[in-house]
Amino acid sequence: MNHQYKLLHQNNCGYISSCESCAHIQLGIGNLIHCMKPVDLEKMSNAIDRIDVHLELEDFCDVECILPNGQKVLMQSPDKSIFFAFSREEFSQLKELVENAVIMMEVRKSLSN
Numbered sequence: 001m002n003h004q005y006k007l008l009h010q011n012n013c014g015y016i017s018s019c020e021s022c023a024h025i026q027l028g029i030g031n032l033i034h035c036m037k038p039v040d041l042e043k044m045s046n047a048i049d050r051i052d053v054h055l056e057l058e059d060f061c062d063v064e065c066i067l068p069n070g071q072k073v074l075m076q077s078p079d080k081s082i083f084f085a086f087s088r089e090e091f092s093q094l095k096e097l098v099e100n101a102v103i104m105m106e107v108r109k110s111l112s113n
Contacts, residue, residue, distance in 0.1 A: 008101040013093035016041070016101035038105060040078040045098045051075060052095060
């Protein structure tokens with residue numbers, strides 16, 4: 001299948017695009033490209049919201065850990081064997097990236113109906 005990806009949103013963290021022919025989502029962060037279904041992006045958005053609540057409440061035990069390259073916010077990907085590790089600033093940018101991409105998906109969905 002020939003994928004035709006169209007940008008949903010982009011910021012300093014990366015980009016999110018969707019394939020016009022099959023609706024798959026492509027999340028690009030640094031040197032990682034993660035492909036998923038639209039429902040997985042919505043699940044990721046919900047996970048980010050839950051993590052953000054923990055950070056706001058300063059309940060770090062479930063969401064942050066010290067790694068060799070510093071303290072990171074951890075988030076499990078839809079592929080349960082992969083974790084994303086972000087600084088707080090990177091996490092904030094990821095949150096903005098995903099929120100705006102989900103909004104754009106909804107706008108495109110509304111316009112196509």
